[in-house]
Amino acid sequence: MNKSILKTPFSVISRSITSWHKGLQYANVLESAKQRVMIVAAVLFLGFVMIALRLGDVMLLSGSNDDSLKKTESFRILRRNIVDQNNEILATNIITASAYVNPKKLLDLNDAARKISSVLKNVSASDLKKKFSSDKNFIWLARHIPPKLQQDLNDLGLPGLHMYRDQTRVYPHSSLFSHITGMCGLDGDGLSGLEQLFDIDLQQGADHLALSLDIRAQHILRTELQDGIKEFSALGGNAIIMKVKTGEILGMVSLPDFDPHKPNMTNIEGMFNKNTLGVYEPGSVFKVLNFAIGLETGKANLNSMYDGSHPIKMGRFTISDFRGLGRVMTLTEAFLKSSNIASVKMAQDFGLKTQKEYMKRFGVLDKLSLELPELGAPIIPKDWREPSLISVSYGYGVSQTPLQILTTITSIINDGKKVTPTLLKKTNMLNDKQESIVSSKTSRIVRKLMRQVVQEGTAKNAQVEGMSIFAKTGTVYKKGTKGYSKHQITTFVGGFPVEDPEIMMIVMLDDPKPTKESCGYAAAGWNVVKVAKRIIERVAPMYTTPNYLQNTVAFDTNKKDLSHSNTFKTSYKK
Template identity: 30%
Template sequence: MKFILQENKEEFEFKSEKKNFDIRFNRIAFIFFIFFLISIIYCIHLTHLGSRDLNSNISKNYGSFNKIQRANILDRNNHFLAKTVNSIDIGINPTEAIDKKKLLLNLKYIFPDKDFELINSKISKNKFFWFEKKISEENYEKIMMLGDKSIKPHENLTRVYPQKNLFSHIIGQIDDDNQGISGLEKSLDLDLKKSDKSIKLTVDKDIQFLIREELVKFNKIFKTKGSASILMNINNGEVLSIISLPDFDPNQRQNITDVNYINRATKGVYELGSVFKTFTLAAALNEKIIEPNTQFKNLEKSITCGKNKISEYDKKIPSNLTAEEILIRSGNIGSVRIGQAIGIEKYKKFLNDLDLINSIKFDIEEMGEPISFNWGKCKLATTSYGHGITTTILQLTSAYSTIANGGYKVNPTLIKKEKYTRGKRILDENVSTNLVTILRKIVTTKEGTATLANVEGYEVAGKTGTAEKILEGGYSRKKINTFASIFPASNPKYSLVVMLDEPKTNSEYVYDYRDGSGIKYKGTPFNTAGWTSVEVVGQIIEKIGPILATKYTEVN
């Protein structure tokens, strides 16, 4: 009996020990469970905060972003000129900060280079402010991990211009609300927004680069106020290059108010001088009033019209000249006589047909309008040699294209099209052929004013124009020097116009004649187009000629 009681006691004691162990184990498990549950709740809270800021806020406040788009703009060879990318801006609303001091410390850790005295003052004002524009992906992840609901991400559409200054005047800019404010960004605003299909232009990035380099170089050489150039396909009006200097970088989103940044190629309106003499001769030939070899005898050295005296710029010009010699030598008096033979109505109509003295439509809105005037006998006389009449560089380039392409009106365009419709014919083909032949002689003969543009192999033809700049109430000694060229003369394909705004002579510049003589001439003897703009065109054609010859062999 005693043995049994011991066994029961041992059994009792054993069971008692097991129960104590279970109690201790359950307490530990319970505590672990509580900590685990708290951790889960905390993690869920963090995840909620993060996802709410990252997704919910964007979705709630900026849900329309997916509807915002802007098509890319390409050059004719599919190089990006304007490209849309997504970015995120970070704003802070201090009134929603969990702990402002802690927030500030965390921000300092992520963005050590920022001015936190300024940021602290902004936080103290308890007003929303933008903290970081276009935040990097790495910093975006870091700042969102803070889990502070005062941090407000804003998904943005960002417009990038990979070519920087190269196409600034024609591409233009957008504002922060995705609205086009200049150039094609403005004129094509709706088209760019409603489709994600890229818009292809007629311009060539490589040619644009080479021409701009030459203009920049000669702006320094001749100390110009600015310059402009346009290269156009004379048969379909495609603009392969259009440049105005000074230009700007559209990536910087600058609000440019300096009028010197005007688009001189399309918006600027200028008296361009003797380049208009080509149109005077063209009108007379087209009306069959004269022939290229028609003689003009006993031409005066000066004539008077009203209170104005019209003189020859070069006293050495002979008194007896043919019609074509008048253009080759750029005679003022001879051009007046040709204009008088045409008459006001016919000459006015011809200039209108060429779109020289009326406003025209183009793919960008930055277009100048020629200054209107009242026609009369004296106005006919002065306009015949390019005095007292204005136009834009774009209109001049288009008119020279019409002169050279057989007489078909050209509608300039920056937008690449699959098919082009030929314009109305306003000039007889034989007149066009004769004019190009005469323009070629201006470059090849010693009497011509553009011999510096005689680049071997490219048969450059063209006409110079030197004009005094208009001032309120009169004229200044400041010049506009222009050369309107066509090439190749035997089969015209391109028109290239270069205008220099207020060039100066350069005593150190060395001219290298392209006639094979090896003659070099140091110093600019006269501030005329023949010594400035012509030299620029010659240098440009040497650079772009090989590209045009190899890349663009089509006739259309």
């Protein structure tokens, strides 16, 4: 056989295999090249994205020619105004300018720092140079600067120094409403008070936020409190005026206060709102609640008699009366003399369970609601037993905010209808359905008892000619680190007119001192009552209907339901 014939097919097969192998190698090389190209493309793409983002960041913070910053300026909405019930502006925004620098555009850092510090005054050239030497593209120089300073900075003609169209919150009446309006930060965000609670709502730029407050009443409260604090060398004071029927707060002042434009956060006393955050033992003003419970439950009436001839022993404590009668007394006498002994015996008559039930009904045990973030919670006995029954009956052993004390007593004298306090102006004058906490009969008797306190009791110095004022006073010792101290808080809670109350108020002085006129006494009747009288003299004409002045005499002489014993008639014989 011819060997060449046999060799030919194998040669062909060998060449084919060789060609196929070379083709496979080529394909692998091509695929590998494609992968490398894709990786390089991905890296380049990410690089371009990062560069674009960086350019955007630089453009945003580069200077006054940047469109983005201008859009930010133009689209900012002015914060809503806060106004009183008569549309007097209490808080508003004004357009200002703020200066900033892009250090990357400054030609000479030393020269720029020197020139800018010569205008700003409050920062050194060396400090500015340190800031300018950073990698930042945006540095604030000064926020909310006045026009003159703005012009002086512009006159420097420095590239990289720019003005931003800004806005700031201003309070035309400075500290007058500081604890209520609160304040805003540099960027316009609410930090306290109404500004904080309504922060999002105020940013919408819609209608004004209308309050129930009356700038006239607020001014009267503040000036009279200031005078009272000075007259009696007190550490501070606070006061609230409220409309009985609606719960609208007309004025609320706590002293010391603060300037919302320049708040000093280290000034704890000034930043602290005594009316809503401070919790205090109310003292004898709490006897209004105790007597209301006794009358409402039928465990006490105007014929009830209480023996005040002997102090009450409770463990190592002795409960007695300050300048008490030292004999059997009527319920009316007990209220007029603010008898601790009678209050305890009355509480023992209606009992522990009833006391706690009514305290719950009155709202004493719960935190009060109001349109402020600064609200204190009441302090109540953890173990409400006999000792608590006794101490709570005359205003110790439980602590409340002044607003809560005022609200509770206002509800009792408001024909027993529960009042909800508010700082917002009510547009609907129709009364909502109100919960009844005591009967109208009990409410009327309590008002008459409080009226007697002004006529013949511890609040005689609050009497204003032609006005049927009713009130209760309280003097309580402050708690110290080792029990009760010698320092006192004096309180006046009252209102007018007694027949159909329209206005209620609470006035408090922190640690008032005796004066020559007070004969060495520092009890409520000698100081805070006088402050309350001056407030009433100025406030009453603004809110009292004239015909009440005509009804005063008729109401005052109608005492037959308060005089059920010969002892009462002879004890207060004029």
